[in-house]
Amino acid sequence: MTGRRLFGYLACMFLLAVIAVASDKQSAPSNASNLHITVVKDDNNKPVRNASVVLHPVNKNGSQSKGGFQIKTDSDGNALSEGIPYGLLRVQVLAPGFQTYGEDYQINKPDMEIEIRLKRPGDQLSVYDKAPEKQNAPPATAPPEPKPH
Numbered sequence: 001m002t003g004r005r006l007f008g009y010l011a012c013m014f015l016l017a018v019i020a021v022a023s024d025k026q027s028a029p030s031n032a033s034n035l036h037i038t039v040v041k042d043d044n045n046k047p048v049r050n051a052s053v054v055l056h057p058v059n060k061n062g063s064q065s066k067g068g069f070q071i072k073t074d075s076d077g078n079a080l081s082e083g084i085p086y087g088l089l090r091v092q093v094l095a096p097g098f099q100t101y102g103e104d105y106q107i108n109k110p111d112m113e114i115e116i117r118l119k120r121p122g123d124q125l126s127v128y129d130k131a132p133e134k135q136n137a138p139p140a141t142a143p144p145e146p147k148p149h
Contacts, residue, residue, distance in 0.1 A: 031086045033107045035114065037071075037079045039093055042117040047077025051095035051118070055081060058088035058104055093118065 035055075039048040056068035068090075071079045086107050091114065093101040098118040105114060 032083045033086065033109060034111045035081045035084045035089075035107070036112065037073075037081075037091070038113070038115045039073050039077045039079070039095070040115065040117055041098075042119045047073070047075070048095050048098065048118055049073055049075045049077060051077070051079075051093050051098075053079045054092040054094070055084070056090040056092070057085070058090050062088075064090055091116070097121075 037053055039051045039053070040046060041048060051073045052070055053073065054068055054070045057065040059065045071081055073079045084107055088104055089107050090102065090104050093116050095118060097120065099121055101116055101118055103116075105112075
């Protein structure tokens with residue numbers, strides 16, 4: 001009989017612990033957000049499909065924490081991530097043919113929507129291109145011919 005009483009006591013304690021944990025979870029406020037991200041082209045508002053959206057938590061001193069993850073946009077340029085903890089989040093977006101995007105966002109609502117507008121790359125400068133003021137300069141004169149001796 002002692003074994004049965006001990007088993008009953010342990011089972012009862014386990015059940016009470018499970019109930020206590022479950023009630024704490026129900027009463028605790030939700031500190032996570034459902035993040036809805038839309039990625040569009042800046043010049044025409046069309047969606048960017050298959051863009052890489054990289055999410056990194058940012059720690060208190062502003063540096064990127066370990067443990068980020070990546071999601072992809074669908075054909076409508078949408079990406080969804082559920083259960084993002086409240087706090088500072090670094091969002092980076094990479095897509096072929098566009099400038100890389102990066103910005104920090106304060107996650108502080110149960111549902112958040114973020115629209116990201118990707119820009120096309122700008123013109124690149126080259127050291128091999130002639131400077132505009134030198135293109136219109138008069139041609140250099142030839143050095144004088146040496147005199148024969």
